[in-house]
Amino acid sequence: MDKQACANAPVAEKKPRKPFEYIAAVFKNVYVLYAISIICFLSIWDLVAVMKVFGKFMPRPVEVLQQLGDMFVHPLAGKTLLVHLWFSLKRVLIAFVIAVAIGVPIGLSMGFSPYINAIVKPVFDLFKPMPPIAWISLAILWFGIGETSKIFIIIIGAIVPCIINSYNGIRLVDPELYDCIRMLGGNRRQEILEVTFPAAFPAIFAGIQISLSMAWTTVLAAELVGAREGMGFIIVLGMNLSKPAMIIGGMVVIAFTAWMISLAVTRLERWVCPWKTNLE
Amino acid sequence: MENKSGVKKPKIECINISKYFGEGREKIHVLDTINLSVEENEFIVVLGPGQSGKTTLLKIIAGLYRPSTGKACLDGRVITEPGPDRGIVFQRYTLFPWKTVMGNVEMGPKLRGVPRKARREIAGHYIKLVGLSGFENAYPHQLSGGMKQRVGIARAYANNPEVMLLDEPFGQLDAQTRYLMEQETVRIWETEKRTVVFVTNNIEEAVYLGDRIVVLEGKLPGRMKTVYKVDLPRPRDYTDPAFLELRHRITEETELVL
Numbered sequence: 184m185d186k187q188a189c190a191n192a193p194v195a196e197k198k199p200r201k202p203f204e205y206i207a208a209v210f211k212n213v214y215v216l217y218a219i220s221i222i223c224f225l226s227i228w229d230l231v232a233v234m235k236v237f238g239k240f241m242p243r244p245v246e247v248l249q250q251l252g253d254m255f256v257h258p259l260a261g262k263t264l265l266v267h268l269w270f271s272l273k274r275v276l277i278a279f280v281i282a283v284a285i286g287v288p289i290g291l292s293m294g295f296s297p298y299i300n301a302i303v304k305p306v307f308d309l310f311k312p313m314p315p316i317a318w319i320s321l322a323i324l325w326f327g328i329g330e331t332s333k334i335f336i337i338i339i340g341a342i343v344p345c346i347i348n349s350y351n352g353i354r355l356v357d358p359e360l361y362d363c364i365r366m367l368g369g370n371r372r373q374e375i376l377e378v379t380f381p382a383a384f385p386a387i388f389a390g391i392q393i394s395l396s397m398a399w400t401t402v403l404a405a406e407l408v409g410a411r412e413g414m415g416f417i418i419v420l421g422m423n424l425s426k427p428a429m430i431i432g433g434m435v436v437i438a439f440t441a442w443m444i445s446l447a448v449t450r451l452e453r454w455v456c457p458w459k460t461n462l463e
Numbered sequence: 464m465e466n467k468s469g470v471k472k473p474k475i476e477c478i479n480i481s482k483y484f485g486e487g488r489e490k491i492h493v494l495d496t497i498n499l500s501v502e503e504n505e506f507i508v509v510l511g512p513g514q515s516g517k518t519t520l521l522k523i524i525a526g527l528y529r530p531s532t533g534k535a536c537l538d539g540r541v542i543t544e545p546g547p548d549r550g551i552v553f554q555r556y557t558l559f560p561w562k563t564v565m566g567n568v569e570m571g572p573k574l575r576g577v578p579r580k581a582r583r584e585i586a587g588h589y590i591k592l593v594g595l596s597g598f599e600n601a602y603p604h605q606l607s608g609g610m611k612q613r614v615g616i617a618r619a620y621a622n623n624p625e626v627m628l629l630d631e632p633f634g635q636l637d638a639q640t641r642y643l644m645e646q647e648t649v650r651i652w653e654t655e656k657r658t659v660v661f662v663t664n665n666i667e668e669a670v671y672l673g674d675r676i677v678v679l680e681g682k683l684p685g686r687m688k689t690v691y692k693v694d695l696p697r698p699r700d701y702t703d704p705a706f707l708e709l710r711h712r713i714t715e716e717t718e719l720v721l
Contacts, residue, residue, distance in 0.1 A: 359557045362527050367571040367622055368547030377570070381561040458561045458602045 242428035247435065250428035259420065262412055268436060271402050271413040274330070278337030279398045283391055285338075286345025290390070293346070294353025294383070307346065315340030315397075316404045328409035333402070340401035341394040348390020352383030385459050392448050399441050472539065473500035474658045475524060475626060479533035481684075482519055492684040493519050496533070499677060499687065504656045508673030510663060510713075516685025517662045518554075521630050524660060525551050537626065547571060550619030550657075554631040556611040558603040564590060564614050565599040571622030582621075589617040592651060609640040613647070620655065629661045633668070642701070645671050649697055666717075670710045671699050678717050689716060 209215055225244050232243040242250070254264040262270075293300040318339050319332075326332035360378050369377060406415020414437050421429030452459075482494040493516040501507050511517040522528045524535050526545040535542045537549070550571075558567050565583070568590055572582035590599060593613040603611055612632055619627055629648075633641045645668055652659060663669055669676045676691040691713060699706055 357557070359553060359555065360559065362525075362545070363551070363553065363557050363559075364570070364574070365527070365545040366525060366547070366549065366551045367574055367618070369574045373574050377574070378559070381559070384561070456561065458604065 240425070240427045242431060246428045247431045250426070251432040251435070254417070254429070254432065259417065260411065264417075264436065267412055267414055267417055268440065271406065271415070272440070274333055274337060274405070274413065275395075275398045275402050278334045278402075279341050279395055281334070282338045282341035282394055282398065283345055286342040286394070287349045287387060287391075290346040290349025290387075291353060293350045295379075300350070311343055311347075315401045319405065319408055323408065333405040333410070336405045337398050337401045341398040344390045344393035344397060346390075348393070349383070349387050352386030352390070353379060355386070356382040385456055388452055388456065392445075392452070395444060395448065396441065399437075399444065403437065474503040474505070474538065475499075475501040475660070476536040476539075477520070477524070477533070478536070480520070480523060480530040480535060481532045482516070482523065482528065483531045494523075494530075495684040495686045497685070497687055501658055501660065503658055506652060506659045506661065506672060506674045508661045508663060508669040508676045509679065510666065510669040510676050510717075511679030511685060512664050512681045514683060515679040515681055516683060517664075517679050518630050520679075520685065521551075521628050521660060521662050524626075525549055525628050547575065547622045548624055549626045549628055550622055550624035552612070552615045552619050552627070552629040552632045554634050556603070556608075556615050556635075558611060558614055558618070560603050563600050563602055564595060564606070567603070567614050568617045568621050570618060575622075585623075586617070586621050589621045592620070592654060593617045594647065607640075608636050609644055612636070612644060616648075616651065620651075620657075624657065626658045626660065629659065631662055631664065634664070641668070646698065648672060649699075653697065666710055666713050667701065670695075670706060670713065671701065676713065678713070681717070 229243050229245075231237070232241045232246075235241070251264070256263065259267070289303065293303050315336055318336050322332035322335045326335060356379055360382060361374055364374055364378050402413070403415040403418070406413040407419055410416040410419075414433050417433040418430050421427065421433060477497050477499040480494055480497040481492070484491045484493055497520060499507075509517045509520060519528060523530050524537075524542065526542045526549070529543070559570065562570065565586055569582045569586035572585050577585070587599070590596060593616055595610060595613050595617065598606065598610065603614065606614065615632065616629075633644050636644060648661075649672065661669075661672055663672075670693060673691075673693050676693060678688045678691070679685040680688050691709070693709065695703070695705055695709070
């Protein structure tokens, strides 16, 4: 059934190529185009900096790199760049774990029970559209400017996708799968274990993924106010010291870290749900 | 299966089944006084166009729907809920996407608590019967439509049901694969005989497969129109004059254009 006949496939004809076709082929290579894209971007940036379009507050790419190297070695406010990064990451991880631990069970119970859903949903719908950053002032009044208020704000930001996706994951399971397992002789407990959870899992996992990137976004906002360490602090310090290279350096590290995290999560997903991701 | 008086008892009996969906003004009459009995190991085809209530009838026999009036019986007992004594194959395949072919097929025995080794053996047997040996570890998304439906058939068989219920199982396949699957269905059924209720909208498929063909009227509510007995020997030939004649007769009498 899987026998694909290759025997009759036409043999690729070898045409003599003109020189300009070789050049055209080079420009059709995606990696060449990626390189062109990055080089163009850096060149324009450099040009803008050298021409002082934004006055003296636009560093050249090289200066940003030097600044990063400097922060990597020399402590800033008593801590090197990696230590600052670690402080931000730690906040994200703590808040993220708490958000998942609270949010997923809430979403699941909303998905399972229409009564719980009817009780939770109106309140949740009221809070859902509030941007987490709006909570900063309140959090500081309640918890002071210490760790607690930062973690609180990140939880507010990260919990929403956990709840929504867990709820929808349960709710949107193909009902015919339930018919199927009941016809195979499954009882209520087996329906939940063998159908509900595995069927809802990819949606729940996607929610956790969104939740993690929300946490990473929110931690910066939280650190912009009254932090003594972390990536948000570096950016604020850069502003206060009028060092744009420090700000942009911070932004680069933040973006790079977010990228690494999402790569790791994608890997994890491939491992935990092979049926979903090994599509060729 | 004979009772005291020596009269053959039907395997499945539908007695005065009517079915309505919805309430009040939105109430829809889907099935109207269906009376049908199916003998043990009989291959019965329910033929009707879309929206004739044939899937509803199948789901009532499955126990997934309750009839509004009348009753469906299996071996004389009223069917009230789904159960493993009836295996079902869905039009949309409805495999468990997170399970491999093996995982899907062994699901029935697993739910019954059959130990791993034994249920692998059972599943392996049916995977072989439907011609999927070598694909045990493939996930459904890696299979073609025809292969998915083979898994569906093997999964239903693996539970050793007394009755097989197939709901337009080949409706989504291309014509070529459909012919192949029809031939496979007959082969599998002749290897392991079961009472089969097969729902389709395809007259040719009905004539190829059925011992009897129950035709439902073409608009709601579904009513039984005619029952045809097909006496052609198996395996049947799609181009055999007798085959074509019966096909022609059913087409004319049911005014279905397919």
